[in-house]
Amino acid sequence: MDSISIQGAPSYYQCEVGVLDQLPTKIIEQGFKKGLFLHGNQSLQAANPYLPDFPLAMKKVLYKGECTQEEVNRIVKKIVQEETDFILGVGGGKVLDIAKAAGHLSDIPVILIPTLASNCAPWTPLSVFYDENRNFTEYIVYPKSTFMVLVEPRILLEAPIKFIQAGIGDTLAKWYEADVLSRSMKNKPLAIQIALHAATLCKEVLVKESVRALQAVENKMVSSSFINVIETIIMAGGMVGGFGGKYGRIAGAHSIHNGLTTLPETHRILHGNKVAYGILVQLALENRFDEISNLVSLFQDLQFPLCLADLGIKKNVKQVVKQVAIRATREEESIHLMGISTPNLVEEAMLNLEEFMIRVRITN
Numbered sequence: 001m002d003s004i005s006i007q008g009a010p011s012y013y014q015c016e017v018g019v020l021d022q023l024p025t026k027i028i029e030q031g032f033k034k035g036l037f038l039h040g041n042q043s044l045q046a047a048n049p050y051l052p053d054f055p056l057a058m059k060k061v062l063y064k065g066e067c068t069q070e071e072v073n074r075i076v077k078k079i080v081q082e083e084t085d086f087i088l089g090v091g092g093g094k095v096l097d098i099a100k101a102a103g104h105l106s107d108i109p110v111i112l113i114p115t116l117a118s119n120c121a122p123w124t125p126l127s128v129f130y131d132e133n134r135n136f137t138e139y140i141v142y143p144k145s146t147f148m149v150l151v152e153p154r155i156l157l158e159a160p161i162k163f164i165q166a167g168i169g170d171t172l173a174k175w176y177e178a179d180v181l182s183r184s185m186k187n188k189p190l191a192i193q194i195a196l197h198a199a200t201l202c203k204e205v206l207v208k209e210s211v212r213a214l215q216a217v218e219n220k221m222v223s224s225s226f227i228n229v230i231e232t233i234i235m236a237g238g239m240v241g242g243f244g245g246k247y248g249r250i251a252g253a254h255s256i257h258n259g260l261t262t263l264p265e266t267h268r269i270l271h272g273n274k275v276a277y278g279i280l281v282q283l284a285l286e287n288r289f290d291e292i293s294n295l296v297s298l299f300q301d302l303q304f305p306l307c308l309a310d311l312g313i314k315k316n317v318k319q320v321v322k323q324v325a326i327r328a329t330r331e332e333e334s335i336h337l338m339g340i341s342t343p344n345l346v347e348e349a350m351l352n353l354e355e356f357m358i359r360v361r362i363t364n
Helices: 019-029 041-050 069-082 093-106 153-158 161-182 190-219 224-247 252-260 271-285 289-302 317-328 334-338 343-363
Strands: 012-015 034-039 057-062 086-091 110-114 126-130 136-141 148-151
Touching (some): 012 019, 057 069, 069 093, 093 110, 148 224, 153 224, 161 190, 161 252, 161 271, 161 289, 161 334, 252 271, 252 334, 271 343, 289 343
Parallel strands (some): 086 110, 110 148
Antiparallel strands (some): 126 136
16 A cells, blocks of 8 residues: 555634634734735625734735636746735635645745635645636645635625535545545555544535535524534545545546536536536446435435436437546546546446436436
8 A cells, every 4th residue: 555645634723703803813923924815706705794904915816717727827926026925815615726726836824714615625735727618637735734724604604505515515525435445455544544534424414414504504594513514524524635645535426527527518517516426426336326325315405416417418418428438537537546447437337327317216
C-alpha cells in the first residue's frame, strides 16, 4: 500500500452563530497588513449582513464565474500588484477553490467563509479545475492546509435549498467511495480507520437528518439537524479525504460526474446531484442493486436523479452513455482505483441501472 499523507483539517475551524464577529481580532493577531477579498456578487450579498468592519485595507476582487487556471493566474497577479499578505475567500466552492489555488501559488495564508454548504471545499486542501466550457479538467491537492475556516450558519441557511441538497449528494458519496477503495485492505492503518469512521458518519447523519435539515432551511431556522448536516458536509466530508488520502477521496461516483460534465444538458445540474447519480452507477458496477433499492426512497425525498431522464437525457441514450463512459474511464480518472478500466463496463452498468429504475417505477 502507498504511504498516506495526512492533511486532516484546516489550522483553525469554527462553526457557530456570530462567529464572524471574531474575525477582526483574529486578523490583528496574525499581524496581517493588507488582504485580498475574493468574492462573487451573490456571495458578497449573502455574507454582507454578517461581515464585520475590517481592521485593515481589503482589496475586493470579483471572481469571473469558473475555477480555471486562467482565473487563478489573474488572482495571483492581483496579489502581487496589491502586495496583499493574505486572501479572504467568501463564496461557494469555486470561489474557495480559486482562493486556495491562488494562496498556494502566492504562498500566503487563506481564510475561507463559505456561503453555501454544497461540498467540503472549505475544508479540503485541493481545488477542482474546469475549462471555460465547464468541463472538468483536473484537481490539484496542495501541500498546506487552509489557514482558517469560519462558518456562519445563518449565511448557509439563507442560500437556495438546492445547494445544501447538492452538498448532501456529494457527501453521501464519501461513504460509498471510501468503502470501495478500502474494502480489500486487510490491515487498515489508523488514518484509514479514522477516514472510514468519518465516512460512516457522513452516511449515518445524512440518512437520518437530511430531510429535517431541509425542513429547517424552508423554515429559516438554525436547528440541530441543520447544524449537524452542514458540518457533516464540510467537516466530516473533508476528513474522509484528509485522513484517507487517495483511499478516501474519490472513486467511481466522481468519475461518472466527470463524464456527465461533457453533456451540455447536465451543465445546469449542480455537482452534488450528478455525484449522487454517480453513486448509483458505482453500485451498479459492483452489482449491488440491493443497496440501490435501499437508496431509492431517500433519493426521491432529496430529489436526486435516479436515471438519465432525471438528468435531462431523453434522446440518443446509448450514444450518450458511450460518451459518458469514455470520459469517465480516461487514464487519470479515479474509477480505475475500483479496477474499472474500460468504457464498456461503465456503459453496461449505466444501461443496467436504466432498466432497474424502469422496474422500480413500474413496481411503485
